[in-house]
Structures are given as structure tokens and as C-alpha cells.
Amino acid sequence: MISELKNIQNIRAASRLMVRELGFMNQNLAATDYPPSAVHAMLEIETHGSLTAAQLVQILGLEKSSVSRMLAKLVEAGELKESPSAEDARTKRLSLTGKGMETVHNINTYADERVGAALGKLDLFTQEAVLQGLSSYASALKACRERLEGKVCNSFKIVTGYHPGMIGRITEMHGGYYAREHNFGSFFEGKVAAGLADFSGRLDKPCNQIWLAMVNERIVGSVAIDGEDLGNNEAHLRWFILDDGCRGSGLGRKLIGEAMRFCDEQRFSSVQLWTFNKLTAARRLYESYGFELSNEWEGDQWGNTITEQQFTRKTS
Incomplete structure (x- = not known):
């Protein structure tokens, strides 16, 4: 049986390899001119339809000031647009512009091709194991972060x-x-x-x-x-x-x-x-x-x- 320490070391090594192979070490991500935080922000906004800056801070786990600067750049670039919230006019909701939708489409196409190519090298049983394992591990990491932030x-x-x-x-x-x-x-x-x-x-x-x-x-x-x-x-x-x-x-x-x-x-x-x-x-x-x-x-x-x-x- 593999020891707990060995499991930790193996998972850390696999995580580093994934980060490198998926391009997160680069200054930009997924065939865009944007850093990973901006790409993730646009993907989350596409998933939810619209989000506030505060919601993105919680989802991305980043500092409020960093998210504010990143969102301002995306608005300036024409990727995002701001509109008053129906619940509170003082709060701005962010959604994708036409340009932003095209950018996200390109991001998804690029990412789907990368993941699809990798899965193509695995049998169906292993693909299912990868899906279940990654989903569980990601949820556990998120739970640990939120507990550390006091959201226990x-x-x-x-x-x-x-x-x-x-x-x-x-x-x-x-x-x-x-x-x-x-x-x-x-x-x-x-x-x-x-x-x-x-x-x-x-x-x-x-x-x-x-x-x-x-x-x-x-x-x-x-x-x-x-x-x-x-x-x-x-x-x-x-x-x-x-x-x-x-x-x-x-x-x-x-x-x-x-x-x-x-x-x-x-x-x-x-x-x-x-x-x-x-x-x-x-x-x-x-x-x-x-x-x-x-x-x-x-x-x-x-x-x-x-x-x-x-x-x-x-x-x-």
C-alpha cells in the first residue's frame, strides 16, 4: 500500500505536470493574450450569465484589488460590459460582450481540443476514473480553502x-x-x-x-x-x-x-x-x-x- 506521504508527493508531481502542460506557466492562456485569471473570469461569467466583482472574488479565490484591476482591463478591451444590478443599482453586474463571447468560444474550442486529445490516449474506464478523481480532488481543495477563509x-x-x-x-x-x-x-x-x-x-x-x-x-x-x-x-x-x-x-x-x-x-x-x-x-x-x-x-x-x-x- 502506498503511504500517505507518497500519495501526497505523487499528487503534487502530477499537479505540477498538469499546470505546465495546460499552459498555466505562460503569461497568457488558451491561445489568448490574457493571463489565467482573466480567462477564468470570462469562463465563469459565461457559465453564470453575469456576475458581480464580489462574486468573482469568491469564485476565483483572489484578492479584491487584483480582481478589480483585471476586470477593468477586460472592460477596457471590450470583452466585458457593466450594467446596474436589478437588486441594487449601486452594484454593477458584468457580462460578456459580443467580442467576449467570441473570445470565450475560442478558449473553449482550444481547451476542448487539448483535453480531448489527452483523453483520446486513455480507455473509457480510465477516462471515467480521471473525471471522478479530478472532480472530487478539486472539490476537496475548494473546501479546504473556504474553511481556511473562515467559511467553515x-x-x-x-x-x-x-x-x-x-x-x-x-x-x-x-x-x-x-x-x-x-x-x-x-x-x-x-x-x-x-x-x-x-x-x-x-x-x-x-x-x-x-x-x-x-x-x-x-x-x-x-x-x-x-x-x-x-x-x-x-x-x-x-x-x-x-x-x-x-x-x-x-x-x-x-x-x-x-x-x-x-x-x-x-x-x-x-x-x-x-x-x-x-x-x-x-x-x-x-x-x-x-x-x-x-x-x-x-x-x-x-x-x-x-x-x-x-x-x-x-x-x-
Whole structure:
């Protein structure tokens, strides 16, 4: 068995090689005249549609002054445009101009070709292992950074019921995570938002409840039990999500635990949830609370054709 120290050394060596081979040692990146920070900023703005400077500071993990200078140069170069925020006119939102969209298209084409060429040298099994390993490692690195910055999830509180902004925030967490990890798009995000809006109007019913994990008054996790939509005294577990920096903290288990206690108190005959076969960590958590796989099929209710799954927990 490889020692922990050897694992660390091997991962560091592989990381240095990736940085060099992907061109991050150069003054510019991805066949552009821009440094890596600017390229990453434009890619994030494309992903989200528009962002504020403060949001980019958080996403990129850079100093506010560095981000401000970099964004000013991109605006001056005609890559980005500023517009007042609908929520606060004092805040500027940044979006891509026509020139910026063309630049990002070229960046994506260049990057897709580089990654595609490398994956072409690997078998399909190894490609999947690379994807899962890199995604998990990147999420762990991000979680460590956010904990060091004081955004730790051991200082959270869990509240119930409607909270102002929760529809948008839960939708944001779902949209960002599932677009990045599973290529879900606007169809999926729209379904999340519409479902949450409908459910929020039914939270006055005693059979419905939502749990929100809060850190410094910001929602970093959620889960809901809908006791109405399935009928037959069955509960529906919905909108279980954690902010990237809170995965692996035990917060998800606390949220599911609260939801299962509620279901037991309400004496539902069963609890149902729908998911898909790529969410292995979530599946292990569900199974630890008594959920069992009850159905599996190829479907497209989230906008992509995937192997959908239904899990059932009997409570009586």
C-alpha cells in the first residue's frame, strides 16, 4: 500500500505536470493574450450569465484589488460590459460582450481540443476514473480553502420554513453544481426554480417542511419533505443540496437526519426520492438512513438522458 506521504508527493508531481502542460506557466492562456485569471473570469461569467466583482472574488479565490484591476482591463478591451444590478443599482453586474463571447468560444474550442486529445490516449474506464478523481480532488481543495477563509460548516445553524431568498439560492446551488458536474442546463434549473416556488406556497401545511443550513445568514444547504405531491400518505424528499465548501463536513447527514425524524413523526407510510446513478456519495448517505433502490430506468426528466433511480424508505 502506498503511504500517505507518497500519495501526497505523487499528487503534487502530477499537479505540477498538469499546470505546465495546460499552459498555466505562460503569461497568457488558451491561445489568448490574457493571463489565467482573466480567462477564468470570462469562463465563469459565461457559465453564470453575469456576475458581480464580489462574486468573482469568491469564485476565483483572489484578492479584491487584483480582481478589480483585471476586470477593468477586460472592460477596457471590450470583452466585458457593466450594467446596474436589478437588486441594487449601486452594484454593477458584468457580462460578456459580443467580442467576449467570441473570445470565450475560442478558449473553449482550444481547451476542448487539448483535453480531448489527452483523453483520446486513455480507455473509457480510465477516462471515467480521471473525471471522478479530478472532480472530487478539486472539490476537496475548494473546501479546504473556504474553511481556511473562515467559511467553515461547523459554525452552521439549521432553520426550518421559508427564508427570504431561499428559492433563488437553492436554485443557484443546484444550477451551478449540476451544470459543472453533469452538464445540466437551463431546463433543469428552471424545473428546480418552478418546483421550489410552488412548494414554498404550500409550507403552511403541516405535512410539508424545508430545512436550511445557514452560515453567517447565508444558505449553504437544504433538504425538503413534500408530504402532498405523491398522495397515498407518501413523503417526497426533494432539493437536497450542499454548497461546494460544505461537502464532506457532515452537514448533509444532519440535514437528512432532520428530514427523516420529521417523516417518522408525521407517520408517512414511506419516503420516496428520485435521483440518478452518478451521485454515489449521496446514494451512500440515503442508504445509511434506510433507503433502498426500488426502480431504475433511462429517462430525461432533468433535460439529459441518464439512468434515473427511485429510492424508497419504508417508515411503517
